[in-house]
Amino acid sequence: MPLFARLYNFAQWLAQDRTAAEDLVQETYMKALRGFASFKQGTNFRAWMYKILRNTFLTSQAGLKASGVVSLDGEDDVALEPAAAETPETVLMARMEQETIQHALEELPVHFREIILLCDVEEMTYQEIGETLAIPMGTVMSRLSRARKAMRQLLATKVQGTSR
Amino acid sequence: MTCDLWRDKLDAYVDSACSREDLAGLEAHFRACPSCAADALSRLQLKRMTQAAAVRYTPSPEFRQRIQNAVVERTIRTERRPSWAFLWIPRLAVLAIVIVLLVGGLALWSRHASRQQAVAELVDLHVATLASANPVDVVSTDRHTVKPWFQGKLPFTFNLPELQNSPFKLLGGKVTYFDHSPGAQLLYQIRSHQLSVFILQDRPGMMPAAMGINTAREMAFNVETWSDGGLRYVVIGDASPADVHELSELMRETK
Numbered sequence: 392m393p394l395f396a397r398l399y400n401f402a403q404w405l406a407q408d409r410t411a412a413e414d415l416v417q418e419t420y421m422k423a424l425r426g427f428a429s430f431k432q433g434t435n436f437r438a439w440m441y442k443i444l445r446n447t448f449l450t451s452q453a454g455l456k457a458s459g460v461v462s463l464d465g466e467d468d469v470a471l472e473p474a475a476a477e478t479p480e481t482v483l484m485a486r487m488e489q490e491t492i493q494h495a496l497e498e499l500p501v502h503f504r505e506i507i508l509l510c511d512v513e514e515m516t517y518q519e520i521g522e523t524l525a526i527p528m529g530t531v532m533s534r535l536s537r538a539r540k541a542m543r544q545l546l547a548t549k550v551q552g553t554s555r
Numbered sequence: 556m557t558c559d560l561w562r563d564k565l566d567a568y569v570d571s572a573c574s575r576e577d578l579a580g581l582e583a584h585f586r587a588c589p590s591c592a593a594d595a596l597s598r599l600q601l602k603r604m605t606q607a608a609a610v611r612y613t614p615s616p617e618f619r620q621r622i623q624n625a626v627v628e629r630t631i632r633t634e635r636r637p638s639w640a641f642l643w644i645p646r647l648a649v650l651a652i653v654i655v656l657l658v659g660g661l662a663l664w665s666r667h668a669s670r671q672q673a674v675a676e677l678v679d680l681h682v683a684t685l686a687s688a689n690p691v692d693v694v695s696t697d698r699h700t701v702k703p704w705f706q707g708k709l710p711f712t713f714n715l716p717e718l719q720n721s722p723f724k725l726l727g728g729k730v731t732y733f734d735h736s737p738g739a740q741l742l743y744q745i746r747s748h749q750l751s752v753f754i755l756q757d758r759p760g761m762m763p764a765a766m767g768i769n770t771a772r773e774m775a776f777n778v779e780t781w782s783d784g785g786l787r788y789v790v791i792g793d794a795s796p797a798d799v800h801e802l803s804e805l806m807r808e809t810k
Contacts, residue, residue, distance in 0.1 A: 403612035413618050420622055424629050492608040510570060511602045512609040517572050536566050
């Protein structure tokens with residue numbers, strides 16, 4: 392089955408629950424089979440599958456709850472913010488454990504978490520991310536920048552907490 | 556270009572999404588700016604660590620098997636899905652049955668209504684006869700007088716029963732018209748009741764169940780009708796059904 396393990400990983404990151412993730416993946420495959428006729432040959436199959444999964448999640452109870460947490464209004468207008476130059480991330484990274492990153496990812500709002508997963512884990516291009524999330528390229532870039540900034544801040548807080 | 560402007564492009568740089576010009580510019584800037592170079596490196600490291608840390612959840616073999624089964628089952632079901640014709644044949648069959656039942660029902664209802672109308676007309680003729688000051692045109696208790704009276708008046712002939720040893724008495728007869736055709740109306744008496752016997756040319760659709768004996772009640776009158784030898788016999792009266800039936804039997808026994 393194409394993309395099975397990766398879709399499952401993405402689903403569990405979104406739903407943060409094993410049973411809910413299994414339901415998401417199962418529904419995604421069933422929807423994909425039912426709607427395969429609507430898939431346009433030559434377009435991105437991977438983006439299509441992730442889009443189905445994400446939309447299924449967003450319309451689920453957990454998805455509605457998660458996506459209602461943070462407003463996305465006006466995110467296109469937000470200037471890309473640089474990382475704090477004084478943060479000694481090169482040092483911090485060496486001290487970080489995988490667990491810390493995982494906890495930080497879990498704590499991110501779902502719209503930040505999903506874009507980081509699609510970009511860093513699934514290695515999607517900005518265009519693919521745009522197709523999956525149904526947002527324009529500019530929004531992909533600004534949202535990704537904000538998501539990474541939020542991630543860095545979370546990580547910095549955690550590292551500072553453990554170093555005290 | 557300042558560091559802030561280059562930093563705006565760092566995410567695209569770590570995601571290999573820079574344009575060729577931006578990439579060349581960034582690499583030149585990194586050579587001149589250790590801070591931006593360190594920032595780019597840290598972002599790249601974070602990306603790789605996230606990549607490693609986020610591949611965390613693995614589906615169980617049971618779940619994989621379950622999905623595979625569901626997919627296979629779904630695929631088989633789709634392949635076996637009956638064609639348009641197979642989907643519609645049962646529906647069309649049901650529709651055809653419904654139409655047949657409707658048409659049949661309408662025909663039955665129509666025949667029933669037609670029969671009811673015919674019986675009602677004959678009851679009217681019977682009542683009109685009883686109400687008349689001269690109910691019959693030939694007044695006689697003798698069948699050998701009454702029967703010949705109809706000769707030349709009707710396009711058919713018939714026999715009348717011998718009523719000796721029966722409770723019935725022939726009162727007479729007259730020519731009547733039913734459905735635009737002439738027929739015989741004979742008047743009999745049993746006790747204080749008077750009964751009409753109509754003898755008409757039988758025609759298809761005139762009354763259903765042409766071969767059977769039918770009894771009915773119409774406006775409290777008892778009616779018995781049957782067909783024999785191309786003639787339609789209808790006995791109508793306010794006597795009991797048994798009396799109506801007995802007179803009908805007498806008529807039928809007469810050949």
